[in-house]
Amino acid sequence: MxxxxxxxxxxxxxxxxxxxxxxxxxxxxxxxxxxxxxxxxxxxxxxxxxxxxxxxxxxxxxxxxxxxxxxxxxxxxxxxxxxxxxxxxxxxxxxxxxxxxxxxxxxxxxxxxxxxxxxxxxxxGPTAPDTPVLAAAEQAQTVPSAVRVIDDLAVDTDAMEVTVGGEPVPLTPTELRLLLEFTAAPGVVMERQTLLSRVWDYSWDADSRVVDVHVQRLRAKIGAGRIETVRGFGYRLRRIR
Known part of the structure; x- marks a missing residue:
């Protein structure tokens, strides 16, 4: 090996x-x-x-x-x-x-x-080992993509691609992981410490400004109104239509 x-x-x-x-x-x-x-x-x-x-x-x-x-x-x-x-x-x-x-x-x-x-x-890093192109193509023909859709925001969790209004949105890996947490439970309030644990893999108390700034960056890319601040608790993804 x-x-x-x-x-x-x-x-x-x-x-x-x-x-x-x-x-x-x-x-x-x-x-x-x-x-x-x-x-x-x-x-x-x-x-x-x-x-x-x-x-x-x-x-x-x-x-x-x-x-x-x-x-x-x-x-x-x-x-x-x-x-x-x-x-x-x-x-x-x-x-x-x-x-x-x-x-x-x-x-x-x-x-x-x-x-x-x-x-x-x-x-x-990559979420899975690299897959040969042919095997990936064959799999794509038999297994439909898992796409999370909230209004005109679409997250393809197989291809790890994000679009807004059909237009691709480039995200860093950290921003994508953050968005995946929000789209997995739209409308649910996510506490900062929960996000630090799930997105940043922190098992210790860390600076919550890391979360705040990444949420700010994510808002700028997918639309400011999609992620709502719940004062004293954290953030939640909401529908804007």
């Missing part, structure tokens, strides 16, 4: 000591790690090497981490973790709004960072 290669990480960090120490620690866990010392170099190496995950510091020279995240997200839905030295709301929210899947606050323990990396890779 062939062992799949470890996911390759691109670490973008301008502090040489932190960059080298983090690279060495991640490599001890088996991850191949490329590095970059500024935002523009990070963008170049992303385009040249196409890593499986990017770990980006917020404060970078030439092109800051938020700008880098935004540029990468225009070209790829790969997992992105932001690193913030302060952990202040403005850093966290800016990174998430730019398209990051999650964030970690420096200084961090390497075991915690590795756990967050493994979690985001697990939830943004």
């Amino acid at each position: 062939t062992v799949p290669p470890m996911p390759r990480i691109l670490l973008v960090e301008d502090d040489e000591v932190i960059r080298e120490a983090t690279q060495m620690a991640l490599e001890r866990y088996g991850f191949p790690v490329d590095t970059a010392a500024d935002g523009l170099q990070g963008l170049e190496r992303f385009r040249a090497r196409r890593p499986d995950l990017m770990l980006i510091d917020v404060m970078l020279p030439l092109l800051d981490g938020v700008g880098l995240c935004r540029r990468v997200r225009e070209e790829s839905s790969m997992p992105i973790l932001m690193m913030s030295a302060r952990g202040e709301a403005v850093d966290v929210v800016s990174g998430l709004e730019a398209g990051a899947d999650d964030y970690v606050v420096k200084p961090f323990e390497i075991a915690v960072l590795v756990a967050r990396i493994r979690t985001v890779l697990r939830r943004t």
Whole structure:
């Protein structure tokens, strides 16, 4: 049995000591790690090497981490973790709004960072092993797609495709997982901690701003009125017609 290669990480960090120490620690866990010392170099190496995950510091020279995240997200839905030295709301929210899947606050323990990396890779990875094209085509002829339809929003849970009014809507893997939770139980209030557990695989208390910003991003793509805030509880998907 062939062992799949470890996911390759691109670490973008301008502090040489932190960059080298983090690279060495991640490599001890088996991850191949490329590095970059500024935002523009990070963008170049992303385009040249196409890593499986990017770990980006917020404060970078030439092109800051938020700008880098935004540029990468225009070209790829790969997992992105932001690193913030302060952990202040403005850093966290800016990174998430730019398209990051999650964030970690420096200084961090390497075991915690590795756990967050493994979690985001697990939830943004493929939902099933790759299927040969012929087998997939034969299956498509015999098994109808499972499509969830709410008004003009349609989610094909087999093809993992989303359309609004017949037009395709590109979502990141995290946004798609979030939408799948909502469409599985339309009208049911989903608490933030429930979403953190089901979408982000967090078994510990985490920052609910991660949920809030991803809901905001999802609203912008499928229509602001579809996901209703239930104050003090969470969110629910509602019909708009």
